[in-house]
Amino acid sequence: MPAPAPAPAPDGPHLLACDLDQTLIFARKSFRLVSGTAEPEVTLVERIDGVPSAYSTTRALDILARLHRTAVFVPVTTRTLAQYRRIDLGVRPAFAIAANGGHLLVDGEPDPAWAEQVAARLTGTCAPLAEMEALAARLDAAGWARIVRVADGLFVYLVAHSREAIPDLSDVAAEVASAGWSLSTQGRKVYLVPTALTKQAAVAEVARRAGASRVLAAGDSVLDAPMLAAADLAVRPAHGELHEQGWQAPNLTVTTATGLLAAEELLTLLHTWSTSHPEPAR
Structure with missing residues (x-):
C-alpha cells in the first residue's frame, strides 16, 4: 500500500474528474437537440471498426483543451480498457480511470499496484x-x-x-x-x-497522487453518484439516469441544456470553477 500523501497545499492543482458517455461524448441518437436548434459543429471522437460512433462539439473540445492546460483533467468511465482506448478527445491526460475504477491509467498505461489494491478490496466484500x-x-x-x-x-x-x-x-x-x-x-x-468497485475510490487516489487542492466532478449516471457527492463541486447534465431520479446534492449544479449542449455548459462551468477558486458549496 502506498504511504499516505501529505495534505495538499492550498495552491495545489484542481482535479477535474469527468465521466465520458452521455456527459462529454454522445452517439448521434443521443444529441438531444431541441427541435429547431441547428446542430453545432461536432468532432468525431470514436470509431468502432472504422464506423463513426461518438462525437463531441468542437467548442466543448476547445474548452477541454484549455482545462487540460490549467488543471488535472481525469477521464472517468465504466468502459473497459479497450473501449476507453478507442476515444480521442484531443488531449493526453496524465491519469485516467476505466472499468468503473478497476483501472487507474498513468500516462496511458494501467497501474498494476492499483489493480492489486482493487482485487484485495473486492475479495470477501x-x-x-x-x-x-x-x-x-x-x-x-x-x-x-x-x-x-x-x-x-x-x-x-x-x-x-x-x-x-x-x-x-x-x-x-x-x-x-x-x-x-x-x-x-x-x-x-x-x-x-x-459495490466496492467505485469511480470515487480511484478519483481519490489520483487526487492524492496529484496533490490536488480541490476536486471537481461531472457525470450523469448512478455509478457517478459517489464521485459527484464526494467532490468539492459537482455538475450533472439535465438528462440521464441521475436526472430521471431527480438526484441532488448540496454541492451539485444541474445544467440547463441537455445532450451535446449540456457538455459545453458543464465544461464551461468546470472551467469557471477551476480558475476562480470558489468555496465548496457545502
Missing part, C-alpha cells in the same frame, strides 16, 4: 463474479438482452435490444444488493457492478 455471470445468463434467457459481457474480469453488463425491452428489475436489484453488488440501468445497458 461481494459474491464472486461467477455468480453474477450466472445471474446475467438467467436474465439473458428471458430474451430481452442482445449482448452479455464480462468487463475486464471485474463486472458484468447486458445490452438490451431496446430500452423499452428491459423489464422491471427491482427484484433482481435486491438480489444483487444482497450479494454485495449493484444494478444500474443506463440507456440500453444494465450493469452488475461490485
Whole structure:
C-alpha cells in the first residue's frame, strides 16, 4: 500500500474528474437537440471498426483543451480498457480511470499496484463474479438482452435490444444488493457492478497522487453518484439516469441544456470553477 500523501497545499492543482458517455461524448441518437436548434459543429471522437460512433462539439473540445492546460483533467468511465482506448478527445491526460475504477491509467498505461489494491478490496466484500455471470445468463434467457459481457474480469453488463425491452428489475436489484453488488440501468445497458468497485475510490487516489487542492466532478449516471457527492463541486447534465431520479446534492449544479449542449455548459462551468477558486458549496 502506498504511504499516505501529505495534505495538499492550498495552491495545489484542481482535479477535474469527468465521466465520458452521455456527459462529454454522445452517439448521434443521443444529441438531444431541441427541435429547431441547428446542430453545432461536432468532432468525431470514436470509431468502432472504422464506423463513426461518438462525437463531441468542437467548442466543448476547445474548452477541454484549455482545462487540460490549467488543471488535472481525469477521464472517468465504466468502459473497459479497450473501449476507453478507442476515444480521442484531443488531449493526453496524465491519469485516467476505466472499468468503473478497476483501472487507474498513468500516462496511458494501467497501474498494476492499483489493480492489486482493487482485487484485495473486492475479495470477501461481494459474491464472486461467477455468480453474477450466472445471474446475467438467467436474465439473458428471458430474451430481452442482445449482448452479455464480462468487463475486464471485474463486472458484468447486458445490452438490451431496446430500452423499452428491459423489464422491471427491482427484484433482481435486491438480489444483487444482497450479494454485495449493484444494478444500474443506463440507456440500453444494465450493469452488475461490485459495490466496492467505485469511480470515487480511484478519483481519490489520483487526487492524492496529484496533490490536488480541490476536486471537481461531472457525470450523469448512478455509478457517478459517489464521485459527484464526494467532490468539492459537482455538475450533472439535465438528462440521464441521475436526472430521471431527480438526484441532488448540496454541492451539485444541474445544467440547463441537455445532450451535446449540456457538455459545453458543464465544461464551461468546470472551467469557471477551476480558475476562480470558489468555496465548496457545502
